Amino acid sequence: MIVDRVLRSAVSVLPRRLRVDRRSALVGLVALRPHLGLAGLGTATALLLARRRRAAAVAGGLGALAAGPALRRLVPHTPAARPQGPELTVLVANVLLGRADPVALAATIVDRRPDVVVLPEAGAAFLGAVLPRSTGYRGWSSVPPGVEDRHGTVVLVSPRAGDVDVRPGRGTRLPHLEVTGGLLGLRTLYAVHTSAPTNPRWTRMWADELALLGRWTRTRPAPLVAGDLNAVADHRRLRDALGGCVDAADGTGDDLVGTYPSSLPRWAGIRIDHVLVPRGSATRRHEVLDIAGSDHRAVLVTVRLPEDQPR
Template sequence: MRAFGWVLVVGIGAAFFATLAPGVLGLSMADGVAQLIAVRPWAAAACLIAALLLTLLAGLVRLLSDGRAPRLVTLALIAAVVAAGHLGVVLVRGTSDTQPPLAETAQPGDVTVVAVNMLGGSGDTARVVDVIAGAGADVVMVPEAGDTDEMVRALAVAGLTFTVFDGTGVPLSADPRGTALLVRDTLGEYVPAAASTPGSVHVVPADGTGPTLIAVHPIAPPVFPGATERMRWWRAEVADAAGLCPQIPGAIVAGDFNATLDHGPMRDLGTCIDAATKAGVGGVGTWPASLPRLLGTPIDHVLADGAAFSVVRAAVVDITGTDHRAVVARLRPVG
């Protein structure tokens, strides 16, 4: 019986440790695991609570039976270690409360990117315009854009001229869930390219000089396990979106990926880098915005080819009216 008890401890302990890096075991995209690994702060809290409960239970056993309850103590220690591991990942990716880069600090060749999910156009346009103008953004990736006309007009008043691209052929005013990509005239003329992934917008410089720009928005996974078809769909779209940056030299790919850096395709980005993580804000949650910044899930990203760009600064910015925070990143050409 004692041997069986220790076997059970080993099994439960292994399950605890597996939550730290399910991608190593090829489980990060599995139904149930994918939802769990997306919320590391909550996983850390759950493990910490488990450690406390197991410690209390061990103390109760010792009090009532004069035993030492070594199995419970071992599990409590394992849960505490795993809680620290989850928290450590968040801290390593960065939780700084930095401000966005300022327009006046940009150097020639810099590319400043804003990625913001506008929740079907419900986001505060005036606030977004302030963020774009304040950072001197050159590119704005807008999943669930809604009608971008008001935004473009307000930006023009602020002295910023943008061209709007969408990948559906359907007016954004008629498709509020569609994705828009705004390119400032300072980057030169851009033209549409064929989008290779659903929900994405792909543009290239007309003269071949400048970065390829892609806005993405894979479907969201189901909140709870069991929706097999939607999980299959999500896996395919996340893999397609995450694969774009490594495939295209000099690319900048940004938007609402509906995935964190723990999900399989986001773990292997080749030469590409996640701007928020490089700048020390990759652990800040971008969704849902209703939760505190350190309890949300970082699913909005700005990815760039690390062989072509370095990250000067990045910030996660609150936007009223939408359930996402925006990511603002300034990229500088390497060399």
């Protein structure tokens, strides 16, 4: 069941020419591209040991083709110039329909002191459970009381975040929140949970929502986007949506650490939980954290942002 869920939730974007990115039944192979690549390289090694050189060459070539882009993302790199903007810490944790342990999560928040916390699959009920335990934080839900947690996204902000404005956003199936002001300056942080491409209708919504995300990332100054995007770095639609942003995991060596499902080892999962930051940002910290009661792992990043630019 887990394998089926991962496969169906991950492959909607093979190359455009193959015309499969509109079929939810094929949404899985792209997300598993690094795994398939490593499997091909392993098969090539076994064939080589068995003296089957021609078959080994074919398997090795296919494995290298599949794994190459992922392996390139593991190479550490730093910005050409040191950013001069503020430093910001963001925590993203999908709380599984509001079923994650609010006590354990609040303990993590108090211990790590992120400036902004984004909790997909949380609403007013989960906010009411986690906020009183997160000393000093303020919180907002994208859905009103009475709406199930699975439909919402919660944002918490620390005192250090300053005088922020949090407002509901439009354009996504699951209501999102937009955070501006305070430590963010002129930038907007979008707290989002895109549709999971597990059936044809939701696959179309997923594609439309990533296209909307791409419009956000092409504004100035470039925003931050944090949440469960239900897409991996190998998905073309996510790459197209980056605009003036990059993934905070790029160049950290953590690009292949899986955030979903948490029941699998980190090397075996897929990374669908992201913090996208403006190009020119410098990631000082990137951690993947276990969250009690959730089927996702959390992502904690600290980045130094570029200076604001006029809109």
